[in-house]
Amino acid sequence: MGILEKISEIEKEIARTQKNKATEYHLGLLKAKLAKYRAQILEGPKNSGQKGEGFDVMKSGDARVALIGFPSVGKSTLLSTLTSTTSEAASYEFTTLTCIPGVIQHNGANIQLLDLPGIIEGAAAGKGRGRQVIAVGRTADMVVMMLDALKGDVQKELLTKELEAVGIRLNKKPPNIYYKEKKGGGISITATCTLTKISEKMIQLILHEYKIFNADIVFREDYGEDALIDVIVGNRKYMPCLYVYNKIDQISIEEVDRIARQPHCVVISCNMLLNLDHFKDSMWKYLALITVYTKKPGKKPDFEDGLILRSGSTVEHACHAIHRTLVANFKYGQVWGLSAKYNGQHVGLSHKLCHEDVLLVTKK
Template sequence: MSIQDKIKEIEEEIQNTPNNKMSQHHIGKLKAKLANLRMQVAAGKGSSKGAASLGYSLKKSGDATVVLVGFPSVGKSTLLNALSGEEISPVAAYEFTTLTVIPAMLLYRGVRIQILDVPGLVAGAASGKGRGKEVLAVLRNAELLLIMGDALKLPQIESIKKELYDAGIRMNEIPPRVTVEKKIKGGIYISKQPGCQLSDNEIKSVLNEFGYHSADVTVKQDITVDQLIDHVAGNRKYVKTLFVVNKVDLLKNKKSLPADYIQVSAEEGAGLDNLKEQIYQKLGFIRIYLKPPGREPDFVNPLILPGDATVLNVCNKLHKDFKSKFRWALVTGKSVKFNGQRVGIDHKLLDEDIITVVVRE
């Protein structure tokens, strides 16, 4: 029996097993086995074609990378051209127009956002169909995914969600607060936060399936068996995601769309301003304006930093020696009580703060 046959068999067993307290241990064990098999597929095992071919080679640029994900002919290329303001990606009224990764740059609010148009996903991409492994490798390196669906074919989005989930990509999730420290002997010791619904037997069955027979386990939140498997598997990628519905101009009742789906018509240019703003907000960047001592702030070329940035991040961006030579910083903006407030290197910054870094000579 091939690995794919085993995966199908376990999926059917999970689907046909009633989900209740008595069956939770068994289902957890099946899910762990399923995760193990999918990891083997991702590693190229069980394929008659041998090792997987090399992925796409593309240099990341800009302040963040966003990848357009969708089935063929959903309008990714049209949207890429519309967002960048240039005709970079070829557009045609038939499937599989994009055969490689095509980059473009979106400039918005001083942020340079690299947008990648990858070949359309097909059913079975997580198992390598349609160059799925190469496409998924690009997705795993993105800061943000734009999952696109056709307004007249909304089930496409749910199909893509499943493909990405099967490939170990977790959309809009955060890693569970769990630690597993392997030991040579002594069995499995479990420490759980009060209220955690997972039983010790469920935890042990998952760990055993992944080869853990002695370990110290600390569960710091209420988690599901799927989250535990994700942690133990260790190859999950947690990526911010937006869901975009294209061709809404063809819909008669736009109110029927889910509230969290961003509505656009790439062909007509409708909804693009809102999409750009949503991309910017989801990436969570802040703009920091630099003010050299004795000079005016530079409002033209802001420093782009992650939303949780501190003065230390500014120092690291400016020069490798600024951290060791740091004395203090003067900050004006929303993160301080008054203009020109002196702060330390751990001070948390907010969007559009103005900063002067003072270092030793």
């Protein structure tokens, strides 16, 4: 039996098994096996000596966004509308057959937007060009999931399921579980809270399924077996995701209002150019980008060409962005803006910067 057949059998068994106290250990083991087989599918055959066909797209700009969705939802139209890149758009499915990059310029940042071929059901198992789409998706800083407003939430559920199957977790934080394998001493399980979703027996069964017999595990929050499997597998990608519902000009205003009020959702119309500015602002927020302006002694700040950094960046990060030798010659910095207690505050390399701060660096 091949891996795909094994995955199919396990999925069927999970679907037909009732969830209760008597079956929880059986279901936990099935989930562990399923995660193991799915990882093998994505890794591909070992020592094959031949690379699989993929999309070789050079990373550029200040951030990378993967545009994922089913065929004919408007991904190519969005790319052509917001960037100078033309992606073929037509009323038939699978117009885009390769990865097409474009650049959105917003708040001084260059955001690389990748128009990926439409994902179909079963992409996680390698159907269509799903494996290549997913591989590029994992290199992005965030996912924009393009959805057809006429089809409700069905597409969102199917795509989320496909991405979950390949280890991409949308709008979730990594589980707060400490895990480390060791050479001996058996399995040590500690919890700083009461565990209601998983038992010690279940933890040991899952570890044994992965042939792990010596490890330290500390649960800092209450999690179930899915979170533990994610930590053990270790290749999960936690990404922010914006759900973008297109074609709102074709549905009722009440339905537009319902969709727009859902978490992480934005409503747009590519054909009528509706709400695209709000979409770009939301993307900026989800990428957690900030702009920091620089100034030279005795001169006005340069508001034309700011540094694009991540939220939480320090003066040291800004120095690296200006020039790689600046940190070695750094004496002190001066900051004007939200992060400063007063204008022109003297700061060190570890000072955290805020959006639209002005920074002056003095060298030794």
